Amino acid sequence: MRSNAIPEWAEQVAEGLGEGPHVVVSGISTSGHIHAGNLREVLVAEAVANALRARGEEVRFVFHADTIDPLRKVAPGIPESFGRYMGHSLSHIPDPEGCHPSYAEHFLAPFEEALEEMGMEVEVLRSHELYEGGVYTEVTREAIEHTEELRRIMQEVTGRRMPEGWSPYLPRAASGDLTGNRVVEHLPEESKVRFVDREGNEGVADYSKGEGKLGWRVELAARWKALGVTFEPFGKDHTSRGGSTDTADRMAREVFRYPVPGRYEYEWIGLKGRGDMSSSRGIVVLPKDLLRIMPPDALRRMVLGRDPSRRADLDLEGGFPRFMDEYRSETEDRPVPFSHLATVAQTVGDDVELAAEMLRRGGYGRAAEDREKLARELGYARNWAQRWAPEPVRFRLLSPEESREEMERLEEDQRLYLAALSERLEEGMGPEEIQDLLYETAHERGLKSKRAFAALYRVLLGKKSGPKAGPFIAALSVETVRERLRAGARSL
Structure with a gap:
C-alpha cells in the first residue's frame, strides 16, 4: 500500500x-x-x-x-x-x-x-x-x-x-502526587476543588489551570x-x-x-x-x-x-528482504533485490560510486543511474545488515593484508585451489560463468566443493560462508578478488 x-x-x-x-x-x-x-x-x-x-x-x-x-x-x-x-x-x-x-x-x-x-x-x-x-x-x-x-x-x-469519596477528578497535591487525594468540596464558580491528600493535608486545585486531571x-x-x-x-x-x-x-x-x-x-x-x-x-x-x-x-x-x-x-530478520522486494515491486520496474543491495552495501560501505559500479557489473545498471536514490537505499540495506540481518548474511570485505593472514591459516590444497582461481578468473566473466569456474577448478584439483568455497569465503570475508560466490565476484570485480587470491600464490 x-x-x-x-x-x-x-x-x-x-x-x-x-x-x-x-x-x-x-x-x-x-x-x-x-x-x-x-x-x-x-x-x-x-x-x-x-x-x-x-x-x-x-x-x-x-x-x-x-x-x-x-x-x-x-x-x-x-x-x-x-x-x-x-x-x-x-x-x-x-x-x-x-x-x-x-x-x-x-x-x-x-x-x-x-x-x-x-x-x-x-x-x-x-x-x-x-x-x-x-x-x-x-x-x-x-x-x-x-x-x-x-x-x-x-x-x-x-x-x-x-x-467512598470516589471522584472523577484527581487533584494534584503539593507533593506532586495525583493519586490518593480525596475531593471534599467543589467550587464551580472558581473552577476549583478542595481536597485532602493522603497525609491529611488540605489543599485547593484549580482545574482550569491543569492542577489535576480526570x-x-x-x-x-x-x-x-x-x-x-x-x-x-x-x-x-x-x-x-x-x-x-x-x-x-x-x-x-x-x-x-x-x-x-x-x-x-x-x-x-x-x-x-x-x-x-x-x-x-x-x-x-x-x-x-x-x-x-x-x-x-x-x-x-x-x-x-x-x-x-x-x-x-x-x-x-530473515523475512525482511522478501518484504522489501514485494513492496518495491509495486513501485519500481525490476528493482534490485534487497539481499543484493545488502551485499553491495556491506562490500563498499558508503562509497556510492563504487556501489554503482558493482550494480552495473551485476546487471542492475538502471539502479545505478540515480545516485541520490541509490545512496538512500544503500543506507537502508546497510543499517538492516548491521542490526537485523541473520549472522550468515553479515560480512565485510577483507583488506588484502587481512586476506593474506586468512590464507596462511588454510590447508595447502585450499591455497593451491585459490592460486589456480587467481590465474583463471578474467574480467568480463558473468556470474554463472564464474560460478561454473569455481566448481570446475575444485573438481579438477580433487577438492570437495564445500572445502573449496569455505577457503574462498575465508580469504574474501573471513567467514566460512557468504553470498552466492559467482554473482558476488562478478559484481565486486575480478581484479579485486584476484588481489586477495594472489596473496595465496605468493605464500606457497
Missing part, C-alpha cells in the same frame, strides 16, 4: 461515519517507549482520515499524547530511583537523561520526530497543555457535578464497587466532547467487555450527552520470535529505528498489514 492508496477497510470505516466535519483522534500514553505497536493505532487513524479527505470532508487529525497521566510503573532502563515519582504527572517528572524538559517528552519527542519524518499530516496535542490551557475546564466541571452518575456507571460496567475512563468520554471527536481507533485491550470503551460510551451518552465516536478495533503486533510489543516488558522496536531500514511508505505497509484487525508479527 502506497501513501496515495487508501485501503478498502479504511474507506468502509469512513463511509460509516457520515458527513463531517470530522475530528479523528489517536491517543497514547507517554509513560515509556512509544513503539511500532503503538504506531499501528496512529496509522489506522491516518488511513481513515485520508479516506475522509479523499471524499472531500473537512478533517482535523489529532495525536493526543497523554502527558498528564500519573506514573504507574517505571519504564525499563530508567533508574529505580524514579520510583519516588510514582503517581506524579509524566509532564512534571524530570527527564532521566536530562535531554528533554520532562519524562513525558523524553519518550514523546522521538515518536513525534518519526511522525514528521513520515510526512504525516497530524496535530500533536499534549494533554497537560490542554488542561493548563482551559480546553478541558468545562467538561471537568461537568464531570465533577455528575460524580454520582459517573460513579454508578463505573460500578455497573466494571462490576467493582467504587470507594480519571482515565472519565477523561476518555470528556475528551471526545471537548475536542469534538468523531472517530478513534482502539486496541483490543480497551474494547474488551467491561473495558474503558464500554465505560466511556455510557458516560458520553448519559452524562456528557455526546454521541459515541466511530471506532475501529485493531489487533496488536509483535516481533517474530519475541511476542507482543510491550514497553513495560522491554519488547520494543521504535518507529525511528524502522525508518533507518525502510522508507515511510514501506513502514506504513509493514505496521498496518493488509488488515489491521488481525494480529501481525514483524519479521525484521
Whole structure:
C-alpha cells in the first residue's frame, strides 16, 4: 500500500461515519517507549482520515499524547530511583537523561520526530497543555457535578464497587502526587476543588489551570466532547467487555450527552520470535529505528498489514528482504533485490560510486543511474545488515593484508585451489560463468566443493560462508578478488 492508496477497510470505516466535519483522534500514553505497536493505532487513524479527505470532508487529525497521566510503573532502563515519582504527572517528572524538559517528552519527542519524518499530516496535542490551557475546564466541571452518575456507571460496567469519596477528578497535591487525594468540596464558580491528600493535608486545585486531571475512563468520554471527536481507533485491550470503551460510551451518552465516536478495533503486533510489543516488558522496536531500514511508505505497509484487525508479527530478520522486494515491486520496474543491495552495501560501505559500479557489473545498471536514490537505499540495506540481518548474511570485505593472514591459516590444497582461481578468473566473466569456474577448478584439483568455497569465503570475508560466490565476484570485480587470491600464490 502506497501513501496515495487508501485501503478498502479504511474507506468502509469512513463511509460509516457520515458527513463531517470530522475530528479523528489517536491517543497514547507517554509513560515509556512509544513503539511500532503503538504506531499501528496512529496509522489506522491516518488511513481513515485520508479516506475522509479523499471524499472531500473537512478533517482535523489529532495525536493526543497523554502527558498528564500519573506514573504507574517505571519504564525499563530508567533508574529505580524514579520510583519516588510514582503517581506524579509524566509532564512534571524530570527527564532521566536530562535531554528533554520532562519524562513525558523524553519518550514523546522521538515518536513525534518519526511522525514528521513520515510526512504525516497530524496535530500533536499534549494533554497537560490542554488542561493548563482551559480546553478541558468545562467538561471537568461537568464531570465533577455528575460524580454520582459517573460513579454508578463505573460500578455497573466494571462490576467493582467504587470507594467512598470516589471522584472523577484527581487533584494534584503539593507533593506532586495525583493519586490518593480525596475531593471534599467543589467550587464551580472558581473552577476549583478542595481536597485532602493522603497525609491529611488540605489543599485547593484549580482545574482550569491543569492542577489535576480526570480519571482515565472519565477523561476518555470528556475528551471526545471537548475536542469534538468523531472517530478513534482502539486496541483490543480497551474494547474488551467491561473495558474503558464500554465505560466511556455510557458516560458520553448519559452524562456528557455526546454521541459515541466511530471506532475501529485493531489487533496488536509483535516481533517474530519475541511476542507482543510491550514497553513495560522491554519488547520494543521504535518507529525511528524502522525508518533507518525502510522508507515511510514501506513502514506504513509493514505496521498496518493488509488488515489491521488481525494480529501481525514483524519479521525484521530473515523475512525482511522478501518484504522489501514485494513492496518495491509495486513501485519500481525490476528493482534490485534487497539481499543484493545488502551485499553491495556491506562490500563498499558508503562509497556510492563504487556501489554503482558493482550494480552495473551485476546487471542492475538502471539502479545505478540515480545516485541520490541509490545512496538512500544503500543506507537502508546497510543499517538492516548491521542490526537485523541473520549472522550468515553479515560480512565485510577483507583488506588484502587481512586476506593474506586468512590464507596462511588454510590447508595447502585450499591455497593451491585459490592460486589456480587467481590465474583463471578474467574480467568480463558473468556470474554463472564464474560460478561454473569455481566448481570446475575444485573438481579438477580433487577438492570437495564445500572445502573449496569455505577457503574462498575465508580469504574474501573471513567467514566460512557468504553470498552466492559467482554473482558476488562478478559484481565486486575480478581484479579485486584476484588481489586477495594472489596473496595465496605468493605464500606457497
